[in-house]
Amino acid sequence: MPNKVLVFGEQRDGEFRQVVFEAIAAAKQIEEDSEVVGVIIGKEETNQVNQLYHYGADRVVSVAHERLAHYTPEGYAQAFRDVITKENPRAIVFGHTAIGRDLAPKLASRHKSGLISDVTEIERTGDECLFIRPIYSGKAFEKVIIKEGLTFITIRPNNIPALEPNTDRTGEVEKSETEIADLHTLIKDVVKNTSSGVDLSEASVIVSGGRGMKTKENFKLLDELAEVLGGAVGASRGACDAEYCDYALQIGQTGKVVTPDLYIAVGLSGAIQHVAGMSNSKIIVAINKDPEAEIFQIADYGIVGDLFDIVPKLTAEFKKILV
Numbered sequence: 001m002p003n004k005v006l007v008f009g010e011q012r013d014g015e016f017r018q019v020v021f022e023a024i025a026a027a028k029q030i031e032e033d034s035e036v037v038g039v040i041i042g043k044e045e046t047n048q049v050n051q052l053y054h055y056g057a058d059r060v061v062s063v064a065h066e067r068l069a070h071y072t073p074e075g076y077a078q079a080f081r082d083v084i085t086k087e088n089p090r091a092i093v094f095g096h097t098a099i100g101r102d103l104a105p106k107l108a109s110r111h112k113s114g115l116i117s118d119v120t121e122i123e124r125t126g127d128e129c130l131f132i133r134p135i136y137s138g139k140a141f142e143k144v145i146i147k148e149g150l151t152f153i154t155i156r157p158n159n160i161p162a163l164e165p166n167t168d169r170t171g172e173v174e175k176s177e178t179e180i181a182d183l184h185t186l187i188k189d190v191v192k193n194t195s196s197g198v199d200l201s202e203a204s205v206i207v208s209g210g211r212g213m214k215t216k217e218n219f220k221l222l223d224e225l226a227e228v229l230g231g232a233v234g235a236s237r238g239a240c241d242a243e244y245c246d247y248a249l250q251i252g253q254t255g256k257v258v259t260p261d262l263y264i265a266v267g268l269s270g271a272i273q274h275v276a277g278m279s280n281s282k283i284i285v286a287i288n289k290d291p292e293a294e295i296f297q298i299a300d301y302g303i304v305g306d307l308f309d310i311v312p313k314l315t316a317e318f319k320k321i322l323v
Helices: 018-030 050-054 073-087 098-110 219-229 237-241 272-278 307-322
Strands: 004-008 035-042 059-064 091-095 114-119 121-125 128-135 140-145 151-155 173-175 205-209 232-235 262-266 283-288 301-304
Touching: 004 018, 004 073, 018 035, 018 050, 018 091, 018 121, 018 151, 035 073, 059 073, 073 098, 091 098, 098 114, 098 151, 114 128, 205 219, 219 232, 219 262, 219 307, 232 237, 283 307
Parallel strands: 004 035, 004 091, 035 059, 059 173, 091 151, 114 151, 205 232, 205 262, 262 283, 283 301
Antiparallel strands: 121 128, 128 140
């Protein structure tokens, strides 16, 4: 009987997050010839279940309960309890999202198991599986090996490519009955504080602004460029402190860690706290009028000039090509 690796099918507004498909690809690397089982938790079953099969899941298990309408660590931990007992997996993979970072360590503690968080790469050497993760704010990397027992793993979005979807692969969803005890915390409603249609932590393109934007209104320039590129808008801690934008957009050591394909840094000095959250972006473009700005030291391409002149021109040129 093959070992099993579970993948948490995290959803937002009824849609699977992109990192779920990346987690399935990661699960297939952890154990050769393993059975990958997607786990869906919520108030009711989703009709998107075949997407998990398209991206490589071998089976899908669903836990549905009225008390699981919104995420709570207590409720979701209870929902996972019976699935873990029944499936007896070798590992469980989560996206390194807000929920994954909250739920995985709670489950690992409850099951007295190991946790490897923020994995950006997986290597196999013979029978060993090496998990690579950044440490010291991305200044170094460490390799971790699972020796034995159940292990919980979170993977950073946009680092482990998802498999090519195969729409011929479909399957059924297996219902897992469970009892959810009264929860100490009850969420009545969730109010979003950002209007961006693209999730910042999973965006392939990010246009990010710093104090050089000067005003809240000027962030509209970044919104326009990001919209043309199909990306999201981010910001430095300085821009958030100056109330140019919401803290939900903050990228850096005390904000979100992102790894997009393209990161456009606009009016950003390149402070070490900000760089810690975006330095692993695949291509970095910096726009700053100061040729000595530290951001140019890590940028692949640099534009020295007035952002208020350059950004609208970039938006107009990209519109000609992409729209």
